[in-house]
Amino acid sequence: MKQQVRELFPTPLWVLDIPPSDAAPFNAKLRDEIEKIISPRPNVPSGSNWQTPHDLHTRPAFADFTKLVEISARSVAQFLNVERYPMMITGCWANINPPSAYHPTHNHPNNYLSGVYYVAVPEAGPDLIFQDPRPSLIMPWTGKLSPLTANASAEQAVPGRMIIFPSWLRHHVPSNEGTSERISISFNLMFRNFAETAASPRWKATAGQE
Template sequence: MASIDTLFVTKVYRAEMTGAKAELRNAELEAACLSIAEDDEAGQRWCEKHGYPGYTSYASLNDLPWRVPVFGELLKELDKHVAGFAKELEFDLQGRKLVLDSLWINILPPGGIHTSHIHPHSVISGTYYVTIPEGASALKLEDPRLGFMMAAPPRKAKAKQENRQFAYMKPVPGTVLLWESWLRHEVPLNEAESERISVSFNYSWQ
């Protein structure tokens, strides 16, 4: 009798922040993101220099949870989700904690993309979705074994998600997505008619 084990599973955590309080916080986050993007001249210069579509505060602001109260409120919620994900992953933290390392704004305009990448030097990375208009990009995740599949045939069009080489996570406003930082991911072309706004972050082991 044959059996098949599922080994080396890649887990992605998803949660939805809903309710009146969450909606109010999301509205405040959207306003804050747009205001910061307009005022952050250093971030604007970095985006222009590096050909980054839209705006990111990644290289210019490293204190958003302390600079703007609504980001501090978001951080408290994210800490809970990250702790839950770490427990599911069965990390042995040896008395230490996963702590926020960085948090930044992303504003992706129509036609913008964010090419495939990983987040080195972090343990868990993720994104909180503030504004997701109709037609906005999903998050595209890549099978971490893909580079080793040199002679593998393609997967069937209707293959189960766990057998595909790419997976797409379509968020809505209030969605939190978490993954281990080595997992390669990208944001495909934003086909919406307006901006896609999100807040991304990294947690490190301290």
């Protein structure tokens, strides 16, 4: 008997790393600019975080970061064979998570791709946790988890790392158990002129059909 295994409906993630020698000065500059935006910092409850406005991609101080996102988005679009439909950044903002702060499970509606870039990460993490998108899951415990038996997957947070993922994929960030702040920049991407270029029917009409 011949057996074949086919993986249907994969959920890709794209992980891009800047060399540490380049990431260190780049992140120091980003951190300074983020601090300028939120200073003086308002008081937030324990477990909460600070966020900037969602317009960082329109600010000259973040032009180099915006260029990095756009280059990365084009590479992802080529992988997905959708490069004929140019994408734009619809929102870009910084997150500053002090110790004990976290992000609950969520996704990013009305976008095609989303991503996060890590500016500063405490020694104790935390990582970015993605949830299994399948609506029903029965996974008997085998003693060892794998991509085929787990209902969540962790992506390591590393300074200078960018992770891009489908916007519908639910994810969360556990509590910051470190002693320093976790600083990241999140962004969303959507097709320009989507209705005009990509939303038309994919079938051809034939006689007798409506």
